[in-house]
Amino acid sequence: MKFNTKTIHGGQEHDPAYGSVMPPIYQTSTYAQSTPGGHKGYEYSRTHNPTRNALENAFASIENGTYGLAFASGLAAIDAVIKLLEPGDEVISTNDLYGGTYRLFTKVFEGFGIKFHFIGMENAGNIEQYVNDNTKLIWVETPTNPMMNVIDIKATADIARQHNLLLAVDNTFATPYLQRPLDLGADIVMHSATKYLGGHSDLVMGALVVKDKELAERLYFIQNASGAVCGPQDSFLALRGIKTLHVRMQRHCENGKAVANYLASHPKIEKVYWPGFEDHPNHDVAKAQMDDFGGMVSFTTKGNNYEEAIKIVENLKVFTLAESLGGVESLAGHPASMTHASIPKEEREKTGVVDSLIRLSVGIEDEDDLIADLEQAIG
């Protein structure tokens, strides 16, 4: 099955009870048993729920994996991956990271004795010097948030394999429409399904997809033991979102390209970060591992003025000033004061999150309206 068919049918069966085409919302916590243990595969909804299972099968299908797991949020999914580790274990992670991931790693898991190395991975050759006997996991985000750095998944997977490490890739920005990390050698794909997979800014959810049965069983154990699962209603909404992922992504990519090109030609703009530009430092890797360049675009203004950046985001009318990304509507954010406020100023500036940086999640509205909005806001 090809991708555009998988988003609609992948892992899905019509409901056996009445043949409903969409999986019913099984809004139940528990299931009747005829005799102790005599049930139809479902006992309790933290462990299994038919609507959630349908979604988990869809996740596995679109990422070319075998096993999917749905969580209450993207961070709950990341939390489950780190719980595979033990005190003393070490993780090598991308340095330009979603702020909440950085907070979870440093403020929660470092306290449990897990050590994180945050490094620039744009050159995969950097990674090996941080590998030691305690290293268990490489954590990659690509393209990164919000600097749009691109990391070579295949080269990183080769290093992980050589040293017997797990490789997990946060595929939230790219989605499987653009890149499929498991095909490139990753062990775990993670999503904030809150973003493009859900696609309509109406739910918070996380996903993991793996191929290996033993790894899947360990993660299912953690999912059930820790209990950060999503409910049936949200599972239904995410399934509905995934059905249009390919058409939405196609438009996100077209509009993202138009906005990136417009900004690059604007006299007040200092720099535009978008992996589709030929002078993007890892454009060749992006071209090789992604099918297109996505709808996320970041930029800075000349003079790097904090107040001016705030003014621009306040002036936008079609773009909504809001956290999050990946919905049908265009959003703008100011990372230094919003998503990355939890990262110390010196740390964030090292990775390029300067005061004037603005991040756009380019939606699927009409391209002309988006550009006109930027024109009036930037001035």
Ligand SMILES: *Cc1c(COP(=O)(O)O)cnc(C)c1O
């Ligand atoms: C939003 C996001 C997360 C966290 O997901 P939640 O669903 O908000 O918990 C993780 N990684 C990336 C890249 C994100 O954009």
